[in-house]
Amino acid sequence: MIAITGASGNLGKAVLSFLLQKTQAANIVAVVRDPQKLTDFAGTGIQIRKADYNDPESLDTAFRGVEQLLQVSSANYGEQAIREEQNVVAAAVRQGVGHIVYTSTLNPSESPVFWGGQTCVRTEKTIREAGMRYSVFRNSMYMETIPLFIGSAMEDGQIYFSAGNGAISFVSRIDIAEGISNVLLQPEAGNRVYEVTGEKAFTFADVAALLEKNKKISCAYTDVPQEILKEELINAGLPEEEAVFYLNMGDSIKAGEFALVSPQLEKLLGKKRLTAEAYLAQILRNSEVNAG
Numbered sequence: 459m460i461a462i463t464g465a466s467g468n469l470g471k472a473v474l475s476f477l478l479q480k481t482q483a484a485n486i487v488a489v490v491r492d493p494q495k496l497t498d499f500a501g502t503g504i505q506i507r508k509a510d511y512n513d514p515e516s517l518d519t520a521f522r523g524v525e526q527l528l529q530v531s532s533a534n535y536g537e538q539a540i541r542e543e544q545n546v547v548a549a550a551v552r553q554g555v556g557h558i559v560y561t562s563t564l565n566p567s568e569s570p571v572f573w574g575g576q577t578c579v580r581t582e583k584t585i586r587e588a589g590m591r592y593s594v595f596r597n598s599m600y601m602e603t604i605p606l607f608i609g610s611a612m613e614d615g616q617i618y619f620s621a622g623n624g625a626i627s628f629v630s631r632i633d634i635a636e637g638i639s640n641v642l643l644q645p646e647a648g649n650r651v652y653e654v655t656g657e658k659a660f661t662f663a664d665v666a667a668l669l670e671k672n673k674k675i676s677c678a679y680t681d682v683p684q685e686i687l688k689e690e691l692i693n694a695g696l697p698e699e700e701a702v703f704y705l706n707m708g709d710s711i712k713a714g715e716f717a718l719v720s721p722q723l724e725k726l727l728g729k730k731r732l733t734a735e736a737y738l739a740q741i742l743r744n745s746e747v748n749a750g
């Protein structure tokens with residue numbers, strides 16, 4: 459049996475959809491906090507089990523009989539995230555899971571600029587030492603985060619952030635999900651770390667140039683001093699904690715932590731990955747259709 463944690467999230471749902479195309483529904487277990495969030499999958503025949511990363515007993519029950527497990531990383535950060543992720547690995551070990559697939563981040567380390575990297579390095583180590591087969595997906599930033607980063611630039615062409623000239627190897631979350639589903643279904647998979655990236659890395663100036671090409675308006679990226687950006691974000695209604703997390707991402711990008719480009723995902727998919735150019739053209743077309 460294959461279980462997917464975070465199955466109500468964007469990545470988890472996409473993995474479920476690929477698995478449903480490739481294996482019998484009876485083999486699939488979706489692990490969620492709130493089964494109401496999986497109504498799209500009602501009637502597909504998958505099992506839905508309820509568990510919370512903070513409740514080890516619920517994880518034990520959810521992982522019973524599971525051979526392959528996708529561990530979707532915590533949505534928190536810091537000590538809370540570390541605790542949640544350690545709970546998942548410990549329950550997987552107790553339940554005799556044979557193969558765990560974990561969604562990590564690019565460049566995890568003891569002292570990364572990106573806070574998430576510290577959680578991931580700990581979880582990766584615990585998984586490696588636990589004795590199960592493992593596949594680690596060190597994901598770059600999702601392409602689907604581009605609209606969040608560029609804000610109103612799709613209308614006015616102006617991108618404001620504090621990522622300097624740092625580049626990001628944006629990768630499609632759908633491609634990641636397909637790659638994960640392939641690995642979950644390979645009986646021989648395991649003990650591998652995949653650097654999961656798009657085929658090129660883009661600075662925000664590059665993103666502005668792509669926008670300009672597709673949108674036929676003048677576009678530019680302005681690197682905003684952090685204090686000013688923080689104030690703007692808070693004034694726009696973002697809680698301070700989230701604003702600080704966002705600035706930390708900018709620092710991490712500036713430090714080059716998301717710039718790595720690797721062909722590994724393309725090999726796993728056996729086809730070309732979605733490019734940032736194609737993705738941007740597609741969302742601009744959709745926004746024009748919706749506006750019209």
Ligand SMILES: NC(=O)c1ccc[n+]([C@@H]2O[C@H](COP(=O)([O-])OP(=O)(O)OC[C@H]3O[C@@H](n4cnc5c(N)ncnc54)[C@H](OP(=O)(O)O)[C@@H]3O)[C@@H](O)[C@H]2O)c1
Pocket residue numbers: 463464465466467468469470490491492495509510511512530531532533534542561597598599600603
């Ligand atoms: N590479 C990137 O650019 C990037 C960007 C954002 C996030 N991430 C990481 O990648 C993960 C997956 O991405 P995504 O887009 O699928 O995120 P998402 O849509 O926010 O989904 C997160 C999933 O985790 C579940 N979850 C959160 N806290 C939980 C808990 N205490 N117990 C059980 N389940 C819990 C959520 O359940 P509910 O539906 O009940 O909340 C949801 O199913 C995220 O959790 C985050 O660690 C990566």
